[in-house]
Amino acid sequence: MLDIKWIRDNPAALDAALAKRGAAPQAQTLIELDEARRSHVGALQALQERRNLASKDIGKAMAAKDQEKAEALKAEVATLKDELQAGEARERELDEALKYALSVLPNIPLDEVPVGADEGGNVELRKVGDKPAFDFKPKEHYELGEALGMMDFERAAKMSGARFTILTGALARLERALGQFMLDLHTAEHGYTEVNPPLMVNDGAAYGTDKLPKFGDDLFRTTDGRWLIPTAEVPLTYLAAGEILSEDELPRRYVAQTACFRSEAGSAGRDTRGMLRQHQFIKVELVSVTTPDTSLDEHERMTASAENVLKRLGLPFRTVVLCTGDMGFGAQKTYDIEVWLPGQDTYREISSCSVCGDFQARRMNARCRKPGDKATRFVHTLNGSGVAVGRALIAVMENYQNADGSITVPEALRPYMGGLTKIEKAI
Incomplete structure (x- = not known):
């Protein structure tokens, strides 16, 4: 399996190597899959941070005897929990999609390997x-x-x-x-x-x-x-x-x-x-x-x-x-x-x-x-x-x-x- 970081840094080199093997270019597709996964992970982290903050605010509202605010925060935390569960399922899907795409990608030939079709x-x-x-x-x-x-x-x-x-x-x-x-x-x-x-x-x-x-x-x-x-x-x-x-x-x-x-x-x-x-x-x-x-x-x-x-x-x-x-x-x-x-x-x-x-x-x-x-x-x-x-x-x-x-x-x-x-x- 090739390193996605290397692919991000060397997209032209990957596609040139695949062309030597008679395969279609893949760098852009792989980078887009990785970007989608990274973006989604970032959004999940933001949701988790908001949930953690809201959970702390519930305690503060309860201490201040602000029941209305506490209930609103509890409802928000419940919604965030559902969103996180759905987001984690989506993260697994994105991880698997990238892993599969990388797992069917052939190795990079060494420079000294002769180029030929068959x-x-x-x-x-x-x-x-x-x-x-x-x-x-x-x-x-x-x-x-x-x-x-x-x-x-x-x-x-x-x-x-x-x-x-x-x-x-x-x-x-x-x-x-x-x-x-x-x-x-x-x-x-x-x-x-x-x-x-x-x-x-x-x-x-x-x-x-x-x-x-x-x-x-x-x-x-x-x-x-x-x-x-x-x-x-x-x-x-x-x-x-x-x-x-x-x-x-x-x-x-x-x-x-x-x-x-x-x-x-x-x-x-x-x-x-x-x-x-x-x-x-x-x-x-x-x-x-x-x-x-x-x-x-x-x-x-x-x-x-x-x-x-x-x-x-x-x-x-x-x-x-x-x-x-x-x-x-x-x-x-x-x-x-x-x-x-x-x-x-x-x-x-x-x-x-x-x-x-x-x-x-x-x-x-x-x-x-x-x-x-x-x-x-x-x-x-x-x-x-x-x-x-x-x-x-x-x-x-x-x-x-x-x-x-x-x-x-x-x-x-x-x-x-x-x-x-x-x-x-x-x-």
């Missing part, structure tokens, strides 16, 4: 690894998985509908191995603390991490009003909610492997074959909570941690910086890591690493303070996939496929596979 404006930063050379036409992951008899979409659809998958045997173990490998790498070498968080959160956590109210349609809700997490970013980031952290404790770095749940409301017709876009999937998530001074360096570090997963797995990838029109709602800047998929003959996103500045921290009141100081400031938050486990499974299958349909197990995963070197169809 993914066509993204800028490639680097390519890492050589694409595999096959002497046969490479297959897509779902062709390989079904032929192995270890990837079943038909039975998944019978029990759950579209966009679900059943993995069995060595492919199920391979997915589990990928997650374990990532967790070990991030905790042992990259300095992240492993967390096993809840998979359901309340409104406060979803709002504090900018998923509500704007993205409610993308989430699944339980019958008792909780939300299934779309990513572990939500519970991991919300660990800092309401806290005042000492800056010498920062950064805090968290990693979790969880199931994630998304309705994919806006993706009708996209990636309907295979495992690329599922309602339920496994992801290893990275979250950092930093001081405002160190968040950009942490962004580079987090991206490097995610890239290292793919390097260790021997998967070719490229890293791009997203343009303003393709960047997520809460991000100031985002790097996407795209893994090469031979079956599709293209790069596909496998990790998105974003720095959010104080955008989420304002919503969840997460602050920090230098030792010895009284003043506080909002922390900065970052999140990134480290990486999407299901998509890593797809990438391993397609890049390590053999002509006979078997899958060679990458060396980094063999200790997690009981020494298995190749996944083959059971005879």
Whole structure:
């Protein structure tokens, strides 16, 4: 969430930033909402002051035995009480209107973010690894998985509908191995603390991490009003909610492997074959909570941690910086890591690493303070996939496929596979 005081002081800067994102200007509307709220609060304060004064005058009139004046003042106080109650209700309405308008406003892109309307404006930063050379036409992951008899979409659809998958045997173990490998790498070498968080959160956590109210349609809700997490970013980031952290404790770095749940409301017709876009999937998530001074360096570090997963797995990838029109709602800047998929003959996103500045921290009141100081400031938050486990499974299958349909197990995963070197169809 953006600061209304900053918006009042920088209306042109806000509208210029929104224009970069392809959004309409909002500064004037927000300032008018804030002015209406301020004016109303001022009027309420005047009413309260008049009520307090009239209440004192009742006592004076009673002491002077001026019953007529006392009764008139009592009637005035009763009227003022009714006006105050109605005014307080209106104040809540104005507060909610401003809060909602601010809560659906996207973050301000950093100056270095390239301006563009969509993914066509993204800028490639680097390519890492050589694409595999096959002497046969490479297959897509779902062709390989079904032929192995270890990837079943038909039975998944019978029990759950579209966009679900059943993995069995060595492919199920391979997915589990990928997650374990990532967790070990991030905790042992990259300095992240492993967390096993809840998979359901309340409104406060979803709002504090900018998923509500704007993205409610993308989430699944339980019958008792909780939300299934779309990513572990939500519970991991919300660990800092309401806290005042000492800056010498920062950064805090968290990693979790969880199931994630998304309705994919806006993706009708996209990636309907295979495992690329599922309602339920496994992801290893990275979250950092930093001081405002160190968040950009942490962004580079987090991206490097995610890239290292793919390097260790021997998967070719490229890293791009997203343009303003393709960047997520809460991000100031985002790097996407795209893994090469031979079956599709293209790069596909496998990790998105974003720095959010104080955008989420304002919503969840997460602050920090230098030792010895009284003043506080909002922390900065970052999140990134480290990486999407299901998509890593797809990438391993397609890049390590053999002509006979078997899958060679990458060396980094063999200790997690009981020494298995190749996944083959059971005879």
